[in-house]
Amino acid sequence: MTSTIWVIDDDRSIRWVLEKALSQEGFQLACFEDADEALNTLEEGTREPDVLISDVRMPGTDGLRMLKILQRKHPDLPVIIMTAHSDLDSAVASYQGGAFEYLPKPFDVDEAVALVKRAIKHRQEARGEAVVANEETPTEIIGEAPAMQEVFRAIGRLSHSNVTVLINGQSGTGKELVARALHRHSMRREKPFVALNMAAIPKDLIESELFGHEKGAFTGANAQRVGRFEQSNGGTLFLDEIGDMPLEAQTRLLRVLQENEFYRVGGTTPIHVDVRIIAATHQDLERLVREGDFREDLFHRLNVIRIHIPKLAERREDIPQLAGYFLQRAASELGVEPKVLHKDTEKYLAALPWQGNVRQLENTCRWLTVMASGREVLVDDLPPELRQSVGRPAEGGGDWQKSLRQWADRALAQGDRAILDQAVPVFERTMIEVALQHTGGRKRDAAALLGWGRNTLTRKIKELDMEAEFSGED
Numbered sequence: 001m002t003s004t005i006w007v008i009d010d011d012r013s014i015r016w017v018l019e020k021a022l023s024q025e026g027f028q029l030a031c032f033e034d035a036d037e038a039l040n041t042l043e044e045g046t047r048e049p050d051v052l053i054s055d056v057r058m059p060g061t062d063g064l065r066m067l068k069i070l071q072r073k074h075p076d077l078p079v080i081i082m083t084a085h086s087d088l089d090s091a092v093a094s095y096q097g098g099a100f101e102y103l104p105k106p107f108d109v110d111e112a113v114a115l116v117k118r119a120i121k122h123r124q125e126a127r128g129e130a131v132v133a134n135e136e137t138p139t140e141i142i143g144e145a146p147a148m149q150e151v152f153r154a155i156g157r158l159s160h161s162n163v164t165v166l167i168n169g170q171s172g173t174g175k176e177l178v179a180r181a182l183h184r185h186s187m188r189r190e191k192p193f194v195a196l197n198m199a200a201i202p203k204d205l206i207e208s209e210l211f212g213h214e215k216g217a218f219t220g221a222n223a224q225r226v227g228r229f230e231q232s233n234g235g236t237l238f239l240d241e242i243g244d245m246p247l248e249a250q251t252r253l254l255r256v257l258q259e260n261e262f263y264r265v266g267g268t269t270p271i272h273v274d275v276r277i278i279a280a281t282h283q284d285l286e287r288l289v290r291e292g293d294f295r296e297d298l299f300h301r302l303n304v305i306r307i308h309i310p311k312l313a314e315r316r317e318d319i320p321q322l323a324g325y326f327l328q329r330a331a332s333e334l335g336v337e338p339k340v341l342h343k344d345t346e347k348y349l350a351a352l353p354w355q356g357n358v359r360q361l362e363n364t365c366r367w368l369t370v371m372a373s374g375r376e377v378l379v380d381d382l383p384p385e386l387r388q389s390v391g392r393p394a395e396g397g398g399d400w401q402k403s404l405r406q407w408a409d410r411a412l413a414q415g416d417r418a419i420l421d422q423a424v425p426v427f428e429r430t431m432i433e434v435a436l437q438h439t440g441g442r443k444r445d446a447a448a449l450l451g452w453g454r455n456t457l458t459r460k461i462k463e464l465d466m467e468a469e470f471s472g473e474d
């Protein structure tokens with residue numbers, strides 16, 4: 001029997017796109033402008049669809065409320081929630097409300113079709129575990145970029161699970177923020193979230209920090225101390241910079257993970273704990289394993305689910321929104337009017353390398369809130385170190401190389417061939433133009449700057465049809 005799909009969205013174009021794509025796949029489609037219409041249809045006794053795809057924000061009953069109703073009355077019906085308001089809350093709320101999947105708008109049609117097919121396959125397995133959605137969670141993680149959407153999905157998917165998670169990403173990308181979100185959206189949310197940065201504690205103290213110690217266990221242990229494991233019992237222990245954990249502590253950690261019990265340093269009574277571990281690192285743990293600095297068995301134990309957080313430079317589209325958010329936050333912390341970015345400043349900021357990632361952007365916004373003179377922030381108001389970095393290729397490769405890489409990737413994906421024939425002339429033309437600008441149009445000097453002979457430059461100018469531009473003096 002043909003599977004029936006219902007699409008609910010007040011946006012006609014979305015209904016149209018999905019209807020086209022899904023009927024082409026042989027599905028039977030029914031479209032609704034709002035949730036109430038669909039719910040009434042179900043009330044009237046129409047057979048429930050095999051999959052329902054719905055928007056979140058619509059006139060009348062919204063998507064998340066509808067989910068709750070469906071959960072009660074049609075617990076096995078897989079629902080795919082789409083939202084343009086691609087924030088973490090609707091993603092997670094939709095999972096917790098029992099949605100099968102979360103589809104951030106704008107989406108790829110093929111992706112939507114693939115999701116529907118998966119939902120149909122999983123239909124029988126629909127578990128219908130109801131976890132009360134926490135509707136008042138603050139929106140804290142900003143990210144419209146596809147790579148961040150992946151992170152949100154992961155948080156949503158993991159909201160029913162206790163699994164160990166390893167978060168990878170450069171410093172300042174938001175690893176701790178994601179770890180907190182994983183906790184806040186998990187079943188352990190009422191219990192403690194304890195964070196411990198391995199790189200920030202002297203090596204000798206790590207074990208006592210983690211497991212606590214008994215009075216007199218070592219010099220200076222004047223009183224019994226409860227470790228982080230005990231503090232986070234029932235909740236989540238976030239081990240940041242796990243790559244910096246000394247080998248002996250790794251061995252003990254592994255044992256705790258295997259046995260769910262440990263001894264305080266100097267202690268003889270085993271202590272039982274139920275702790276979920278989320279670990280994070282900016283290091284390449286596989287390499288540390290190869291080099292013998294990280295236990296392989298512990299690595300496998302931690303690496304059950306891996307979430308990669310991209311560098312800020314890999315999600316430049318999020319920079320304006322992040323900056324706006326940080327400017328607002330800084331202003332409200334300081335009790336002043338928030339600054340706003342001039343369009344040019346926004347563009348300028350979006351093009352910077354941001355080696356320090358989101359943290360650096362956040363600090364910049366704080367600095368601007370205090371230092372910028374007007375309400376609107378101009379490029380000239382930016383801190384000197386950011387103004388100077390303009391045009392300087394970022395360390396270890398440079399932005400133009402990255403753009404070139406993306407361009408080549410896209411061109412090949414589109415089926416272009418002989419792409420060097422397109423790229424090399426652009427490259428040479430740029431170099432020639434800049435060199436000639438530097439020499440005030442003198443070709444002989446420009447050739448020297450480029451490392452070419454005079455004749456080569458003349459020939460290139462001809463080949464590249466640049467004669468009209470640079471017909472001036474030698």
Ligand SMILES: Nc1ncnc2c1ncn2[C@@H]1O[C@H](COP(=O)(O)OP(=O)(O)OP(=O)(O)O)[C@@H](O)[C@H]1O
Pocket residue numbers: 140141142143169170171172173174175176177178240282322358359362
């Ligand atoms: N997507 C985001 N939306 C809003 N704020 C963010 C985002 N990502 C990071 N931040 C903010 O940037 C700062 C740095 O984030 P966080 O401390 O989570 O990074 P980290 O990767 O754990 O860094 P480190 O490895 O250096 O500890 C924090 O103040 C955090 O709130």
